Amino acid sequence: MKKGDEVIRLKNVHKIYDMGETKVHALNDLNLTIHSGEFVAIMGPSGSGKSTAMNLVGSLDIPTRGSIFLDGKDISLMHESDLAQIRGKKIGFIFQSFNLIPNLTTKGNVMLPMMFQGVDEFEREKKAEEYLKLVGLDGRMDHYPNQLSGGQMQRVAIARALANDPEVILADEPTGNLDTKTGEIVMEFLDKLHKEGKTIIMVTHDPDLAKEHAEVIYWLKDGKLEKVTKGNRVGYSHSRHSLFSRSSKKEAK
Amino acid sequence: MKDYFVLALGNLKHRGLRSWLTLIGILIGITAVVALVTLGNGLSAAVNGQFGVSSTEVISVQAGGLNAFGPPGSGVVNPLTIEDVAAINKIDSVDFAFRRNIVTTRMEFNKNVNYGFITNIPVGQLRDFSYQALGVNIEEGRLLKDGDNNYVVVGNNYMTDKIGFEKPIRIGSRININEKDFTVIGILEKKGSLVFDNVILMNGDTMENLMSYGDQVDIIAVKVKSKDLMIKTKEDIEKVLRTRRHVKEGEEDFQVSTPEALLSTVNSILGGIQAFIIVIASVSILVGAVGIVNTMTTSVLERKKEIGTMKAIGAKNSQIFLQFFIESGLLGLIGGLIGILLGGMIGFAGIIGINQFLGSNTTPNIDFIFLGSVLFGSFIIGAIAGTGPALQAANQDPVEALRG
Numbered sequence: 001m002k003k004g005d006e007v008i009r010l011k012n013v014h015k016i017y018d019m020g021e022t023k024v025h026a027l028n029d030l031n032l033t034i035h036s037g038e039f040v041a042i043m044g045p046s047g048s049g050k051s052t053a054m055n056l057v058g059s060l061d062i063p064t065r066g067s068i069f070l071d072g073k074d075i076s077l078m079h080e081s082d083l084a085q086i087r088g089k090k091i092g093f094i095f096q097s098f099n100l101i102p103n104l105t106t107k108g109n110v111m112l113p114m115m116f117q118g119v120d121e122f123e124r125e126k127k128a129e130e131y132l133k134l135v136g137l138d139g140r141m142d143h144y145p146n147q148l149s150g151g152q153m154q155r156v157a158i159a160r161a162l163a164n165d166p167e168v169i170l171a172d173e174p175t176g177n178l179d180t181k182t183g184e185i186v187m188e189f190l191d192k193l194h195k196e197g198k199t200i201i202m203v204t205h206d207p208d209l210a211k212e213h214a215e216v217i218y219w220l221k222d223g224k225l226e227k228v229t230k231g232n233r234v235g236y237s238h239s240r241h242s243l244f245s246r247s248s249k250k251e252a253k
Numbered sequence: 254m255k256d257y258f259v260l261a262l263g264n265l266k267h268r269g270l271r272s273w274l275t276l277i278g279i280l281i282g283i284t285a286v287v288a289l290v291t292l293g294n295g296l297s298a299a300v301n302g303q304f305g306v307s308s309t310e311v312i313s314v315q316a317g318g319l320n321a322f323g324p325p326g327s328g329v330v331n332p333l334t335i336e337d338v339a340a341i342n343k344i345d346s347v348d349f350a351f352r353r354n355i356v357t358t359r360m361e362f363n364k365n366v367n368y369g370f371i372t373n374i375p376v377g378q379l380r381d382f383s384y385q386a387l388g389v390n391i392e393e394g395r396l397l398k399d400g401d402n403n404y405v406v407v408g409n410n411y412m413t414d415k416i417g418f419e420k421p422i423r424i425g426s427r428i429n430i431n432e433k434d435f436t437v438i439g440i441l442e443k444k445g446s447l448v449f450d451n452v453i454l455m456n457g458d459t460m461e462n463l464m465s466y467g468d469q470v471d472i473i474a475v476k477v478k479s480k481d482l483m484i485k486t487k488e489d490i491e492k493v494l495r496t497r498r499h500v501k502e503g504e505e506d507f508q509v510s511t512p513e514a515l516l517s518t519v520n521s522i523l524g525g526i527q528a529f530i531i532v533i534a535s536v537s538i539l540v541g542a543v544g545i546v547n548t549m550t551t552s553v554l555e556r557k558k559e560i561g562t563m564k565a566i567g568a569k570n571s572q573i574f575l576q577f578f579i580e581s582g583l584l585g586l587i588g589g590l591i592g593i594l595l596g597g598m599i600g601f602a603g604i605i606g607i608n609q610f611l612g613s614n615t616t617p618n619i620d621f622i623f624l625g626s627v628l629f630g631s632f633i634i635g636a637i638a639g640t641g642p643a644l645q646a647a648n649q650d651p652v653e654a655l656r657g
Binding site: 055058060061080081084085087088089092093095099101102103104108112113115116117121160163164 | 256260263264266267558559561562563564565566567568569570571572650651652655
């Protein structure tokens with residue numbers, strides 16, 4: 001896929017939750033298109049529908065009305081198991097609370113998405129080690145999540161998101177559970193991935209974070225797209241080349 | 254598939270105490286089943302050994318009555334006589350019948366007095382057959398011959414000093430039996446049976462003179478002409494004895510038993526006990542299975558977020574199902590494995606106990622097909638118990654599940 005090609009498109013998407021007597025219109029005729037290689041932020045206060053939008057963009061859910069195209073394919077009518085296969089391959093998830101599997105080691109966690117795609121064990125192990133090295137955790141391969149700090153856990157989650165080499169990284173409040181400094185390290189990794197050509201979609205309620213890192217910001221309000229603005233990232237000079245080595249050194253200390 | 258086993262094992266390990274507690278129900282059930290089957294097999298082998306019947310062509314006839322204490326025939330109201338032996342000898346299908354007397358008497362050796370039992374060996378042509386029918390073999394010395402009026406052959410326990418003379422009896426030892434001295438001329442091989450290892454064999458004529466029991470007979474041993482005639486001969490003997498003893502059918506004061514009948518009675522009693530205990534064990538396994546359902550259901554609820562995460566990173570419903578299904582099966586399997594080990598140990602210990610008690614030497618045998626099916630069965634029980642929870646896990650809505 002070339003940079004600038006359409007990756008995800010939401011077309012006239014409605015999401016209505018049936019809460020018994022009342023119906024909640026979480027998304028109301030949302031249209032947005034995300035292109036390959038973009039760093040996109042989805043912004044909005046709570047109740048704006050940004051979580052619902054994230055679930056739909058991440059193909060975790062299907063719309064009540066409207067269509068969602070992932071790589072040009074309409075996924076809004078797909079069965080859950082087919083969706084699972086597609087998102088496992090095309091989308092890497094990073095969650096606010098890391099969501100590592102507590103009973104698996106760091107390496108086991110990174111290997112898991114590849115196992116679901118049927119990658120053989122030797123290959124899984126090799127790649128997991130590679131990705132953990134990339135996030136500077138090659139010394140923590142056999143640790144369990146409860147033996148790691150928050151920042152380390154989120155970096156494991158980043159390695160896991162990369163496991164199947166997806167086109168899109170979907171980060172839901174990736175720094176929400178981290179202090180400012182560790183949050184910055186995590187954001188540096190996302191920047192680096194973006195620089196390497198990944199499409200990054202970040203859901204956040206923090207306007208400064210969105211402005212600092214994203215190229216395009218979609219502002220949601222009451223289930224509708226309120227406005228689209230440009231982030232400070234436009235024209236980004238790619239000057240912070242030493243990010244990975246720098247954070248690795250930090251970790252080593 | 255291997256991956257799911259590894260995942261499941263990891264999960265069980267990390268759940269620690271709760272996994273172990275869940276195992277207990279299945280574990281107790283399997284332990285009980287394995288222990289009882291092992292013990293039952295050993296017990297039935299030991300009991301069969303006690304009867305020490307080697308020739309299946311012999312029918313034994315015994316008078317009924319009070320027989321709770323002492324050897325067969327003692328304390329009987331209306332004992333069998335040598336006329337009964339003669340009458341049975343006249344039946345067509347009977348090859349020959351001979352008397353057996355078993356008498357408990359005083360014996361002295363090494364200045365110790367003890368009470369033991371003597372049985373007669375018929376003199377003449379029946380001698381060889383009676384040795385064969387009793388299934389005795391000599392370990393040291395020789396068996397009795399006609400005219401051995403001052404000799405006896407003793408059971409193996411006399412040599413190994415389990416009888417209580419404080420000194421083992423050897424070939425050439427002199428024992429005083431009922432005020433008369435006898436020389437030991439042979440020692441029998443160990444049979445693992447209280448009856449045969451503690452017996453003293455004496456020639457029939459000598460014993461009759463010594464104990465003066467006259468015409469009275471304790472057991473009539475009957476050799477049948479052919480194995481096929483066993484049942485018919487048994488019925489004929491019953492008919493003859495009913496007439497002679499003036500009793501109606503169904504009110505017999507005597508017992509005609511074939512070895513198979515004896516053994517099958519014992520085995521059916523043992524089988525009944527085993528069946529009963531297996532029912533109880535099954536209840537325990539059922540309770541164990543319900544325990545697994547319970548644990549797995551809780552586990553699915555607790556790991557909701559984990560399930561959501563796995564779905565987000567690409568797990569299909571079938572993959573989630575498989576993981577929980579195998580995890581549950583493994584709970585059963587591990588319970589079964591420990592149960593087999595524990596049950597086996599209890600069974601073996603029990604058999605050693607039986608051997609000590611009965612003086613038998615039954616060796617416990619390991620039935621791999623049985624153990625294999627127990628293991629497979631316990632995995633299946635666990636897996637079936639986990640099917641519901643596993644389906645519940647697999648069908649979670651990813652968004653809902655991620656919320657935790």
